[in-house]
Amino acid sequence: MSVQTQNAAGNCSDCPIRHRAVCAHCEKPELNELESIKYYRNFEAGQSIIWSGDKMGFVGSVVSGIASLTQTMEDGRTQMVGLLLPSDFVGRPGREGSPYDVTATTDVVMCCFRKKPFEEMMARTPHIAHRLLEMTLDELDAAREWMLVLGRKTAREKIASLLSIIARRDASLSSGGPVGTLVFDLPLTREAMADYLGLTLETVSRQMSALKKDGVIQLEGKRHVTIPDMGRLMEEAGDDTDGGMLG
Amino acid sequence: MSVQTQNAAGNCSDCPIRHRAVCAHCEKPELNELESIKYYRNFEAGQSIIWSGDKMGFVGSVVSGIASLTQTMEDGRTQMVGLLLPSDFVGRPGREGSPYDVTATTDVVMCCFRKKPFEEMMARTPHIAHRLLEMTLDELDAAREWMLVLGRKTAREKIASLLSIIARRDASLSSGGPVGTLVFDLPLTREAMADYLGLTLETVSRQMSALKKDGVIQLEGKRHVTIPDMGRLMEEAGDDTDGGMLG
DNA sequence: AACCTCAGTTGATCTGGGTCAAAGAAAAAT
DNA sequence: ATTTTTCTTTGACCCAGATCAACTGAGGTT
Numbered sequence: 392m393s394v395q396t397q398n399a400a401g402n403c404s405d406c407p408i409r410h411r412a413v414c415a416h417c418e419k420p421e422l423n424e425l426e427s428i429k430y431y432r433n434f435e436a437g438q439s440i441i442w443s444g445d446k447m448g449f450v451g452s453v454v455s456g457i458a459s460l461t462q463t464m465e466d467g468r469t470q471m472v473g474l475l476l477p478s479d480f481v482g483r484p485g486r487e488g489s490p491y492d493v494t495a496t497t498d499v500v501m502c503c504f505r506k507k508p509f510e511e512m513m514a515r516t517p518h519i520a521h522r523l524l525e526m527t528l529d530e531l532d533a534a535r536e537w538m539l540v541l542g543r544k545t546a547r548e549k550i551a552s553l554l555s556i557i558a559r560r561d562a563s564l565s566s567g568g569p570v571g572t573l574v575f576d577l578p579l580t581r582e583a584m585a586d587y588l589g590l591t592l593e594t595v596s597r598q599m600s601a602l603k604k605d606g607v608i609q610l611e612g613k614r615h616v617t618i619p620d621m622g623r624l625m626e627e628a629g630d631d632t633d634g635g636m637l638g
Numbered sequence: 639m640s641v642q643t644q645n646a647a648g649n650c651s652d653c654p655i656r657h658r659a660v661c662a663h664c665e666k667p668e669l670n671e672l673e674s675i676k677y678y679r680n681f682e683a684g685q686s687i688i689w690s691g692d693k694m695g696f697v698g699s700v701v702s703g704i705a706s707l708t709q710t711m712e713d714g715r716t717q718m719v720g721l722l723l724p725s726d727f728v729g730r731p732g733r734e735g736s737p738y739d740v741t742a743t744t745d746v747v748m749c750c751f752r753k754k755p756f757e758e759m760m761a762r763t764p765h766i767a768h769r770l771l772e773m774t775l776d777e778l779d780a781a782r783e784w785m786l787v788l789g790r791k792t793a794r795e796k797i798a799s800l801l802s803i804i805a806r807r808d809a810s811l812s813s814g815g816p817v818g819t820l821v822f823d824l825p826l827t828r829e830a831m832a833d834y835l836g837l838t839l840e841t842v843s844r845q846m847s848a849l850k851k852d853g854v855i856q857l858e859g860k861r862h863v864t865i866p867d868m869g870r871l872m873e874e875a876g877d878d879t880d881g882g883m884l885g
Numbered sequence: 886a887a888c889c890t891c892a893g894t895t896g897a898t899c900t901g902g903g904t905c906a907a908a909g910a911a912a913a914a915t
Numbered sequence: 916a917t918t919t920t921t922c923t924t925t926g927a928c929c930c931a932g933a934t935c936a937a938c939t940g941a942g943g944t945t
Binding site: 827828829839840843844846847860 | 892893894895
């Protein structure tokens, strides 16, 4: 259960501090202190990890599976405000509770640390505080990019944007097809996609069908997606076409 | 020009590190080092402070006026992703450039620090890094709250949400009217409001007229707004009505 | 005083995506 | 194997907000 896993981007995902390529966790001796307060939690698909307003006793990171952050209005309208993939951090050091619901979208394994000792460590270890700032800035960039998607893009562009994001983080390069072909399994229901995109599930379904008909994506079953041309998908998403998808 | 100003929330706005009630800047001797690398810049309404993609040589905070962060697609669609009011921080320590345009919406005075020495200070002063993490988490919360607005609220709710945010940060309690009455000048054109809300300027104008007709707001001229009942406005915004607006 | 320009309003019409409804398809339960 | 449930697709219709267009009104400028 304490196997160090590597995701597609080369990050160590068995650790609350997300890394690029190298796992500082394993290099910095002072971080081994984290090991002693580390524990794992499993959540089933659909299960709530944290309720909005609850006190959070822990911070941690996703080891496997997908979790989502959602906000809900009293009348039931919901908006997903974040998608947590393996290696993503969960928690708000220095904050009492969560303003969002955190829900397991698939079965999820989380690597957790009790909040108190983690924060004490953070205060003593500038490296962790610095890394956390980095990660929070990344999340802020992602949230702001998503504001453009929600505010100004059409339904088709929204779907293409979401597929593009998931593909970049989740997909493995297919060995068989031409270069640039990506294959992955959608970890979200149509309804979850709709909640992320500010659409209805019917519109999501229609636009998926349209993208399939137009050859932008291929679908086997409902969830298995092949993207024959990543550049084409990004055009559909309305993004700058800078060609390189692994920059 | 180095007068310490206090805004309505009691924050020191003459400083890149935003405070609550007390200005640590003035309390912590080590932060006086910041004084020696501090300088001011003025921007006229409409002027660009930073172009998206540019290298940013400085970090700083807004002293007076309003600036906005915007993202623009190739075809001209634009989405405002942040509103910078006095005391708000601008800059991305540890990052090269800005992924957004930063524009002066009104005349703006900024208090700046060259980035290099600021970052060196930050590395030496855990207090600053910690404060910066706090601020970034606040911005992330604001961005995510805005995702709900953009993704799920109606045009009327969007307008009410924006007015509510500006009122809370910008307004002074009117002494004459009943308790809870707020008065302020809108610092945004109808077009800027539209860019923030993911609407067209015509829809903004129509909904402003509708809110006026329904007595939710009063308008003198185009910009001077009176909110007779803050609770009512928050209901219109679809927010939880928790009563207290200065919690 | 006539002429701009720029911000805002209002009306008429159009349409993308929402809503309501029905049916298929795959997984889970009996 | 059949029923139930959960997810998805597709069709028909509608409406909130976009689009297109005309007009108002407050400053400035000469």
